[in-house]
Amino acid sequence: MLLAGREREFFGGFAFPAMTAVPGSITDADIAEFARTYSRPDGWRGAIGLYRSMLREGVVLAELAETRPLTMPVLAVGVGGGEFTVATMRQAVRANSSGKPFDQRLGHRLWLLECRRMTTF
16 A cells, blocks of 8 residues: 555645644644554555545435435534535435534644534534
8 A cells, every 4th residue: 555654754744734724733642643543454444445435335325315314403514615515414414404614724634623613513
């Protein structure tokens, strides 16, 4: 695999700097922990599987959203995609749903940077 053995460099030199709007919010200890867990055998398996399944199962998920919509309230949180996340979730939800905008510079790591704000909804 491309990243095997290079986890620290990937997270510390590319991933977090590119997807983090708040300098210093991801510490060296955080990077070390990500590198430690992802460098274990099959450490990337879950992340890779998530993206593979989305590509492979998109048609099935769209059909489920149409035929068996969610009936519980949903909070859709999107970063950087405008209304995309909220609009997408509304297609799959028949109950009350709401959206929360965040600074688009936060990117994929929203929960790491804004965890306290996220737990107050």
